[in-house]
Amino acid sequence: MTTLAAIAKPGAGSDLPIDLAGAVDAAEREAAMAPLVFTDDTDDPGPDHADTHLNNPDSGLWQDRAHTLDAAMAVTVGEPAWTIDVLGDAAKAAAMIAWAEYREIGAMHTYLATFGKPEPSARGVRMLDIEMQCAARIAMSQGLSQRQAEKWLSEAIAMRDRLPQVGRQLRDSAITPRQFRLIVSRTELIDDQDWAPQVDVAIAAVLARRSGAGVWSTKRLSDMVDRIIFRHDPDSVRRRREKAKENRTAWILSGSDGMATVGATMTTENAVIAYSAVITLANLVCPADTRSPDARSSDALFALLSGTAFECDCGRPDCPATIPEPDALAAWLRGREDAAVAKGRVLVHVIADQATVDGRNDEPAFMDGHGVISAAHLRDLLTRGDSTVRLLNPETADVSLPTYRPSDAYRPSTALDTFVRSRDGYCTMPGCDQPAWRCDVDHVTEYDHDNPSTGGQTTPDGLAAKCRMHHNLKTFAADWLDDQYRDPAGRLVSEVVSPEGIRFSGPAETNQDLFPALATITWRDPLSPPQGPPPESRPKRGRNRLRAKHARRRSEREANRKQRLANEQAGSNKQADSDPPF
Numbered sequence: 001m002t003t004l005a006a007i008a009k010p011g012a013g014s015d016l017p018i019d020l021a022g023a024v025d026a027a028e029r030e031a032a033m034a035p036l037v038f039t040d041d042t043d044d045p046g047p048d049h050a051d052t053h054l055n056n057p058d059s060g061l062w063q064d065r066a067h068t069l070d071a072a073m074a075v076t077v078g079e080p081a082w083t084i085d086v087l088g089d090a091a092k093a094a095a096m097i098a099w100a101e102y103r104e105i106g107a108m109h110t111y112l113a114t115f116g117k118p119e120p121s122a123r124g125v126r127m128l129d130i131e132m133q134c135a136a137r138i139a140m141s142q143g144l145s146q147r148q149a150e151k152w153l154s155e156a157i158a159m160r161d162r163l164p165q166v167g168r169q170l171r172d173s174a175i176t177p178r179q180f181r182l183i184v185s186r187t188e189l190i191d192d193q194d195w196a197p198q199v200d201v202a203i204a205a206v207l208a209r210r211s212g213a214g215v216w217s218t219k220r221l222s223d224m225v226d227r228i229i230f231r232h233d234p235d236s237v238r239r240r241r242e243k244a245k246e247n248r249t250a251w252i253l254s255g256s257d258g259m260a261t262v263g264a265t266m267t268t269e270n271a272v273i274a275y276s277a278v279i280t281l282a283n284l285v286c287p288a289d290t291r292s293p294d295a296r297s298s299d300a301l302f303a304l305l306s307g308t309a310f311e312c313d314c315g316r317p318d319c320p321a322t323i324p325e326p327d328a329l330a331a332w333l334r335g336r337e338d339a340a341v342a343k344g345r346v347l348v349h350v351i352a353d354q355a356t357v358d359g360r361n362d363e364p365a366f367m368d369g370h371g372v373i374s375a376a377h378l379r380d381l382l383t384r385g386d387s388t389v390r391l392l393n394p395e396t397a398d399v400s401l402p403t404y405r406p407s408d409a410y411r412p413s414t415a416l417d418t419f420v421r422s423r424d425g426y427c428t429m430p431g432c433d434q435p436a437w438r439c440d441v442d443h444v445t446e447y448d449h450d451n452p453s454t455g456g457q458t459t460p461d462g463l464a465a466k467c468r469m470h471h472n473l474k475t476f477a478a479d480w481l482d483d484q485y486r487d488p489a490g491r492l493v494s495e496v497v498s499p500e501g502i503r504f505s506g507p508a509e510t511n512q513d514l515f516p517a518l519a520t521i522t523w524r525d526p527l528s529p530p531q532g533p534p535p536e537s538r539p540k541r542g543r544n545r546l547r548a549k550h551a552r553r554r555s556e557r558e559a560n561r562k563q564r565l566a567n568e569q570a571g572s573n574k575q576a577d578s579d580p581p582f
Contacts, residue, residue: 163200282297424464
């Protein structure tokens, strides 16, 4: 937590009262989840004049969170560390406000259900039930439509009845209001199930365990919730998938400015294959094409659907682009797909345990570009004529896999490349959901081509999936630093440090949590790689600068790791002192 008083003080002329020292103390207490102590020197404003509100832990926690925002209310600094602290404090307050709103709306619904009176409409068209009347009160008070109010009410009822433990994680700011709404939407179909409370407890337990230890991106949070649901009732998941397949459809929506949207629902694998065909065609244009990638994709989709020509719009008579004619386009795309399969190139990557493939259990699987899928979905894929099963983990325990190609110690082997993408699932930068097979496999610590033994070797723990944008940010932007290491519990975690020294925790989970068997794969240690060209043949100046940059980054990573270990040890000692002996 940045020391607020050291950054700025209220500007001249500000008449807003502010307690910077108290705000810092409250922020540190909040970060440490320390017990709250309030001085009872006022009377309760209630009719009984009893100061019971001071003993309410929710009220006390809110006072602490509000106090952490005191400085931000009066001071605008703009310095990145200050801004990130303000965003974090505001997020905690917003999460607790959302929890209080949901709790109160749920209580109002309970009250109306007990004392209210549902009425039929005058024409008997719609029952004016308690939900409708409750939402009407919300809509009128907040200036919302009835539909918006009903959605808000449904989320409040979900927190009250279906996800009370997840709701407590919202109160404790382990998740944001947006993430809570996502969990509500992913658990809608577990209502009235006997095992619904178990799902609530399991999701809340993961959120509590990972709180502060990593970032939940949208896809990783969805995968975690799906994984838990799929494991509790695979049969109901299978039935829902069959119903969803039966209801697949296509549609068109009119838009503004003479535009419209064409959409369709289909199986995920078909959608991935169809989208791949669109992108393949769109990329056939020459570099001088003036359209944006999105516009080219739209034109390519129209050409495929309508059987019309797709052309490069560069306007050059000597355009080098070679694009098949409409009557040959489908055959050309199919030929490319068949050639890719024949060469071992995969269009849709799916990872699963061997026992699930064999039908010995119903553990969920993972589809690149989509996320967690059910065992039934996996078995549907296995029935396709173009599906191929390849073993990543040898069944023989004494067999280990190579980490790099024999000809180049910098290049990961096919097995290690597949392993890293399977383990990470997505780009490992915080918040990024780019699928792993569209990412680069990056050496977290820079590989030293002149002396590989100094660091950055090609090993499972030394590699991570990064999308091209984040790979470039880490490699070329000044003073951005990432790290990947094993925590004291042996868990592989990552961290990004900004130029200002702000630390961002990596993903809260990876596919290692979905496929624990990945940890059983053994790897051969890197051998001594072939040496590079003689020193006199290398460019001196550029190499020396790059070597110095990499050495500085290695030093910074080592210093960061020592600081992390010290912080973790201090936190463990503090926790041990505060816990009762058992």
